[in-house]
Amino acid sequence: MIPTAFDYTKPATVEEAIAALSDGDSKLLAGGYSLIPAMKMRLTQPSKLVDISGIPSLKGIKEEDGEIVINAGTTHYEILTNDLIKNRLPFFTQAAGIIGDVQVRNRGTIGGSLAHADPAADWPAPVLAAEAIIDVKGTGGGRSIPATDFFTGLFSTQLLPDEIIVAIRIPVQEGARSVYLSFEQPASRFAIVGCAVLRKADGRVNIAFTGVSEAPFRDRGAEAVFDGKSWDTATIDTAVDAAIGEVDVLSDHFASSEYRRHLAKVYLKRALQALA
Amino acid sequence: MSTTNGLIGKSVKRVEDNRFITGKGNYTDDIILPGQTYAAFVRTPYAHAKIGSIDTAAALAMPGVVAIYTGADVAAINGVPCGWQVNFKNGDTMKEPKHPLLAVGKVRYTGEAVAIVIAGTREQACDAAEAVQVEYEELPVVVNAAEAVKPGAPQVHDEAPNNMCYDWELGNPKAEVDQAMATAAHVTMLEFVNQRMIPNAIEPRSYNASYDAANGRYTLYTSTQNPHLIRLLMSAFVLGIPEHKVRVVGPDVGGGFGSKIFHYTEEALLTWASHKINRPVKWTADRRESFLTDAHGRDHITKAEMGFDKEGKAVALRVKTFANLGAYLSTFSTCVPTYLHGTLLQGLYTTPKINVDVTAVFTNTTPVDAYRGAGRPEATYLLERLMDLAAHEMGIDPAALRFKNFIPPFDGVNQPGYQTQVALQYDSGNYEGVLKKGLEMLGYEDFRKRQKEAAQNGKLLGVGFSTYIEACGIAPSAVVGALGARAGLYEVGQVRVQPTGKVSVFTGTHSHGQGHETTFAQVVADKLGIAFEDVEVIHGDSDSVAFGMGTCGSRSIAVGGSAIMKSVEKIIEKGKKIAAHKLEANAEDLEFAGGRFTVKGTNKSVSFADVALTAYVPHVYPKDLEPGLDFSSFYDPANFTYPFGCHIAVVEVDKETGTLALRRFIAVDDVGNVINPMIVEGQIHGGVVQGVGQALFEGAEYDENGQLTNGTYMDYCMPRADNLPMIETAGQVTPCPHNPLGVKGAGEAGTIGSTPAVVNAVIDALWSGGHIVKDLRMPITSEKVWRAMQTA
Structure with missing residues (x-):
């Protein structure tokens, strides 16, 4: 479990990081909890690590212009213990609280998790359900990607090799309520099924799943059931029936696709009941 | 033997922990x-x-x-x-x-x-x-032991046709067992896998x-x-x-856990x-x-049948096991499925006819050897699963079925040891005692009421029992030699009294988590009537310690401790001669208590430290007595020791997902006399967690190409604190009659007892909901429980 030799640089600004990233076979190092194990197993052998943990502008959480802005280098622990998040986005607090263990939460970052796009990671579900915008910067300048477009498949995103996630912006929705529930894989505690639900003040709902398929997704079929309907048991049951639909469901050692599909529905029902 | 200063039986804090928790341990990699x-x-x-x-x-x-x-x-x-x-x-x-x-x-x-x-x-x-x-x-690759012996299977070694290392049987002749089985009013049959475990030190x-x-x-x-x-x-x-x-x-x-x-x-x-x-x-x-x-553990494929008469008394037990030894023979691999497994199949019961048949097999997998409990967990799992399942099938309460079949209490002194059908003679036991205590702790009658209520409210609760016995204190050399061991299994203990009366103890056992540096020092300080701090235990270096057979099979205190006790006796014996000379008395008139040699019936006495100094500065000294106070002893036990106990698990099943929650775990263990209750409790806790790990979480998975598919902690699930309730422990003491400390050993008890208790609880929960299943393959994941509820 010894990685191959690599160079290391710790830039102080995003611009320096982008420059360093475009130089050779470099990889960004945020919390390192996915990258370092992969390097130790020699599954990935970058020639240089660009450590972005020392960039002040990538830290912090604030509310401005009707949005919650979580800078990408913010750790899971910082999100977990942030009062603004607790009040505005309780399902972010719930997700942050079950990621990894104390060490992981104190080093791992939301930006790192989103960029890695592990199909079983927790963050993508609440990020999708919250209608987040992901701000990235690269040599070509900056752009904003809606979360719904960001994830493209297994460990793959729209992020270009020279781009860095700088912030996650979430529109403030007054009166919205939210919940995140995860059925954990017992060994890794990653999500076999992670279900995030945002109930808006007008009764419309955003539903997002992680762990279920190769990429996290919004479940538009289940969401549509709530359009113009009251939040009663019948509506919830109809939504649960509609959920997952034609989705290609993962199967592994811990959960077959049949069982995972069943769990997704159970967890959706529980999440909806919690918000009913 | 001398009176004591009360150190034996005290929860003295572990001296080794100072260096471990301050990062000052000295491991090989350091x-x-x-x-x-x-x-x-x-x-x-x-x-x-x-x-x-x-x-x-x-x-x-x-x-x-x-x-x-x-x-x-x-x-x-x-x-x-x-x-x-x-x-x-x-x-x-x-x-x-x-x-x-x-x-x-x-x-x-x-x-x-x-x-x-x-x-x-x-x-x-x-x-x-x-x-x-x-x-x-x-x-071509073969990974499964039952497949490997079939004609046409890939051959791992040219010199082992059909991949067989040996076939072996023990107990009553097969025909006798078949005959007894034929008379049974009910036969419970179970085919199961005791899965492959990775030790993970x-x-x-x-x-x-x-x-x-x-x-x-x-x-x-x-x-x-x-x-x-x-x-x-x-x-x-x-x-x-x-x-x-x-x-x-x-x-x-x-x-180490054996590995x-x-x-x-x-x-x-x-x-x-x-x-x-x-x-x-x-x-x-x-x-x-x-x-x-690292050598893996377990990996048995077993078919077991237990026959009962119409009153529920066991009349016969028949067992066929395929044991996977992996690609090569690890040091003690061959004795695990045989002499550490077959010999334990009497359990705590009076079953009169027992036959066990084992085929040991080479496969294209990592070598398999002893893993915490080694053979005894396999035997206990087999028996205790059968007992609970038989009770369910016959409509008899599982606790009542056990009481009906227990060997009656015997102390091994006034009553003889119990001769089993499978070669061992148990030393002493009170088996009904531990189950009674466990049922009290559980509040059994109340539990069954709550279980019924829960089932009516759409919740599944289950209770599982396991009343186990193990053979520890490994081992009498002549016995194991006759059974094929290529080593003796005695132990060496040296007690060196320094001129100032401080004591160095050298043991051939090895501590890698067990706390010998504390426990053994307690024994010596107690027996010599000196301060605990005045004793140091040295182990692990072949240049310091004369010889030893190391630590395995819960043998350290029973065999290693006994060797030390022999040397302590020699120290006191010689000390009396030196003291008698100083006190101008006869050695026979001296008694040793509280760290002083005293002329009986007088106030003339001399301290242990004085005697020690005299032994090394022998200016005024008995003629014909060698200077020095330093003895080494070999101790070869007369028999194995037989700890036993009762473990009870309570589980709750989430009916929608199949997820299990272990609600209670009760462990009543009789490990003979206890030197340090805190350390014994810690051993039980660790063992229970490891056994729960086998029941619910762990297990090596090989694919058909012989690739270990879960060889990382992202996939191989180790039990964690939040998977367990507070473990409720209690003791019972039935001293070992044949070693000087009356101890039996506690290192493996938790692992041996716990696994079947948990699995039995899951099965009980499913039956309470009307899902009649005989077995779920370990580790019992949520999906397996969910599927059982869909189909059964």
Whole structure:
């Protein structure tokens, strides 16, 4: 479990990081909890690590212009213990609280998790359900990607090799309520099924799943059931029936696709009941 | 024996913890020797393949590389031996293919070492190992023991037809058992798998070998449970180097659970290589290597039948087991499914006819050997699953069925030991006592009411019982010798009183989590009437400790402690002679108590420290008595010891998801006399967690190509604190009648008792909901429970 030799640089600004990233076979190092194990197993052998943990502008959480802005280098622990998040986005607090263990939460970052796009990671579900915008910067300048477009498949995103996630912006929705529930894989505690639900003040709902398929997704079929309907048991049951639909469901050692599909529905029902 | 100062029976805090919790432990990997080099292994990615050419040229040219050796370089060296011979039913010797230090010609399991690369740094060694080019020609693979014996299965070793190492049986003749079974009013049959476990000691295996050319001496630091045995096997059987020129040190060791009893190929290979290159060589397994190359445990496929008469008394037990030994024989692999498994199938019950038949099999998997409990958990799992299932099938309460079948209490002194149908004689026991206590703690009647109510409210609660026995204090040498052991299993204990009255105790057992430095010091300080702080326990170094058979089979206090007690008796005996001379009395008139030698019926006395000083400054001293106060003793036990207990698990099932929650765990263990209750409780806790791990979380998974598919902690699920309730423990004391401390051993009890209790609880929960299932394969994941509820 010894990685191959690599160079290391710790830039102080995003611009320096982008420059360093475009130089050779470099990889960004945020919390390192996915990258370092992969390097130790020699599954990935970058020639240089660009450590972005020392960039002040990538830290912090604030509310401005009707949005919650979580800078990408913010750790899971910082999100977990942030009062603004607790009040505005309780399902972010719930997700942050079950990621990894104390060490992981104190080093791992939301930006790192989103960029890695592990199909079983927790963050993508609440990020999708919250209608987040992901701000990235690269040599070509900056752009904003809606979360719904960001994830493209297994460990793959729209992020270009020279781009860095700088912030996650979430529109403030007054009166919205939210919940995140995860059925954990017992060994890794990653999500076999992670279900995030945002109930808006007008009764419309955003539903997002992680762990279920190769990429996290919004479940538009289940969401549509709530359009113009009251939040009663019948509506919830109809939504649960509609959920997952034609989705290609993962199967592994811990959960077959049949069982995972069943769990997704159970967890959706529980999440909806919690918000009913 | 002397009266005591009350240290025995006290929860003295562990002295070793000071260094462990302050990071001052000294593990093998902490040791860096002058001129140190580092090894990395080239390991096969295939489970079964012919080795073609091995090209080391590019790797040899890389920075820092000192040497690379392949199978060809060590082909003339013996393989690592197996320490226990088991014969076929027809009397033929078991098949014992060579277990080479590096694969020659063919690899037989994924992770087997093909080459060793030695370099100036660990990084250089790893880089160069990646550059070694090996050609493989893949061969068909077999991983399942029951499949491996079928005609046409891939052959692991040419010299072991049908992959059989041996077949073996024990107990009453098969015909008698068949006849008794035919009379049964009810027969409960269970076919199950006791899955393969990966030991996962927190400290990976680590070795540092060196050769001192000036003195012709080898030193091996090794993360082992068993330094003297490693020295003996390596010097005499593998390398052919003189035993007295080899020092083996097991320094601080971070857990073993059995996996560090055995002599591994890497130990001998590094020792050999250190001489070849005349520099010290160190290797520490990375976690991947630990998963792939530490000897695994269990892996039995079993069919068991238990017959009962119409009152529920067991009349016969018939067992057929296929035991997977992996690709090569690890040191004690052969005795685990036989003499540590078959011999325990009497359990706590009076079953009059028992036959056990075992076929031990080679496969393309990592070698399998003793893992915490070793054979006894397999036997207990088999019996206790059968007992609970039989109770359910016959509509008898599982606790009542046990009471009906228990061997009645016997103390082994006024009543004789209990002779089983499977070769052992139990020493002492009160089996109904532990179950009664467990039922009280559970509040059994109330539980059954709540279970019914829960079922009506759509919740599934279940309770599972396990009343176990184990054979510990391993072992009487003559007995195990007759059964095929190639070693004696006595122990050595030396007590050296220093001139100032301080005491050094040398034990041949080895502490790697058990707390011997505390427990053994308590015993000696208690018996000598001196302060606990005045005793130090030294273990693990073959240059300091005369000899030993290490720590395994819950033997350390029962056998090692008894050896120390023999030396303590000799110290007191000699001390009396010295004291008598000082007090101008007869030695026979002296008594020793509270750390003083006193002339009986007088106030004339002399302290232990005074006597010690006199022994080393013998100016006024008995004629014909040697100076010094230092005795070494060998203790060979008269019998095994037989701890027993009752474990009870309560589980709740989430009906929608199948998820299990372990709500309660009750452990009532009778381990004989207890020296340090805190340490015993800790052992029980750890054991229970490990046993729960087997029931619900752990298990090696091989695919059909012989790839270990869950060889990381992301996939191999270890139990964690939040998986368990507070463990409720209680004790009962039935002293061992045949050793001086009356102790039985506690290291494995938790693991042996707990696994079937948990599985039985799950089955009970399912039956309470009307889901009639006989078995769920361990580890019982949520999906398995969910599926059982869909179909049953």
